[in-house]
Amino acid sequence: MTDIPTRFGPYGGRYVPETVIEALDEFARAYSEARDDPGFARERDALLADYVGRPTPLYRAEGLERLHQAGPIYLKREDLCHTGAHKINNALGQVLVARRMGKRRIIAETGAGQHGVATATAAALFGMSCVVYMGRTDMQRQRLNVIRMKMLGADVMPVDSGSGTLKHATSEAIRDWVTNVRDTHYVIGSAVGPAPYPEIVADLQSVIGREARAQILDAEGRLPGTVVACVGGGSNAIGMFRGFLDDADVALVGVEAAGTGIASGLHGASLGEGTPGVLHGSLSYLLQTPEGQVAEAHSISAGLDYPGVGPQHSHLHDTGRVRYVSATDQEALDAFRALCTSEGIIPALESSHALAAVARHGREWGTQGPIVVCLSGRGDKDVEQAGKAMNIDV
């Protein structure tokens, strides 16, 4: 049985009420055993292939290349996963482990609703009951996903505290878990939270980077010059980056939400503008006041509207292995529109932040070799919000 790392450099740890420590130990043990069990791998891989639709394509976006006069640009099409985003890779894996642990009740937090939908989907597949916590603001701006979760049989619990976004939904989910820990598994949706979650979520998402690396070698006969992904909590990014961390010549770029501009103070750039602190059970970069109260984040994209970030990203930021930049709401909307019209692909607003960085830096990056962008999700959930910003009147 292999031990699961609890720290990434100084970051991570388990800063949680004593009540859930036993459950964290149990989850680490169960995941570790599952990983060493060929039967588990067979079942998971079969589901990833036949149910999720993996491997997802690595698609060369020539329309985008023409637009940005840069290239080659490849999109890792996580938007083509069942349920419409990479979140299902993690949700399915965790629910499989929950079943091994004999837990019958699943809870989750969600921001954009993609993780909530993925978890509701996995729970439906395995006949488990599912409760998803979601901020009231997010329920309004991601209405489609609220309806999907309910159709899938999940209870969606609105969270009214604070700004009604992902931070508050996560706190509420943890409080539920503290109360119902004996029969409930908490499926955290990003590479955040107390150990062992950041490692397990990253491990379950690492299929993205593994596939992308093999696919780009197949297509180009060389490694990419630059790999780009958006970072809220950072699960699609860490899943993608893990495929390339040991390839020193591959530049890795994470794109945080700059909201209405870093200078406005309304953003979600935890790595760019935050300081180390503890939120939701782990030590990582955090937007906070000098006294240590956690600040509200701001982003047009509910999935990036989070004041914290996964602990491995904090470590990769400190070591310099990954460069973290940011893109504003407006840049993300421009990139959203550009992908719609140049490629016929409607991206999630989260993924649009990664595309915005390509719009800004693509020409320079293109000189270093192929660019691979993680298109982490599709944008159906965002059409009302983005449509309004694009003045589409129906």
Added chain:
Amino acid sequence: MSDGATRLKRAFAEAGRPLLVPYMMGGFPSLADSRDVARALQPAADILEIGIAFSDPLADGPTVQAAGQAALDQGVTPADVIALAGELRDGPPVVLMTCVNLVLAAGPEAFFRDAAAAGVAGLIISDLPCDEGDDIRAAARAAGVAIIALVAPTTSDERLREVARVAEGFVYCVSVAGVTGGAVSVDDDLRSFVARVKAAIPLPAVVGFGVQTPGHAGTIGEFADGVVVGSQLVRTIEADGAAAAAALAAEMRAALTGDA
């Protein structure tokens, strides 16, 4: 042994009966009103527990969470609450309760230096389990502030022995797997949990979370060394004011001393 830990242990030894630990949120309903609340609770309190509000508490139920948010909305800071504790140093020992990030943000040395200067005997950190925060514990020890360990019904015997290695002052037994403010069920499970704790950790065992009535307090006092009363007092303060909360605390104390 730290100075705060000595004072706390002495409080248990000298009373020779279970202690009452009333909890109040620092800065609730307002900073000025919370001063009155503290003074009102002092006569019944053997140890007074004061919360420092954090924006994202994980172990608090709706009542304490709302009180904390009200304090934050009025701009109450950790320094304000530590200053409040300093004003209360002539009374029963004060322990503060908060979340780890406020200690980290201040810097552990500075946080415990200020707390010690205000006469604070101990600190309960609801999200610092026994295997985290060596630097925090070292800073607390150097300043003479006890870090009060929390244990839960889900804590294994093996882990209780690990807790015993870092526990100081008294050990806080979380009565239920849950957040604050529900109702405790005083049953065999709670009795056997407290017995397990006392067998593993040679410190007074205090039960908290969900203690709502003098009846709860009296029954728990038969097998534990003290009770914390939190959400019920916060609710009473909010509904009926400090004097009503003081009356409830006095009833609880009477139930613990067998005078009820």
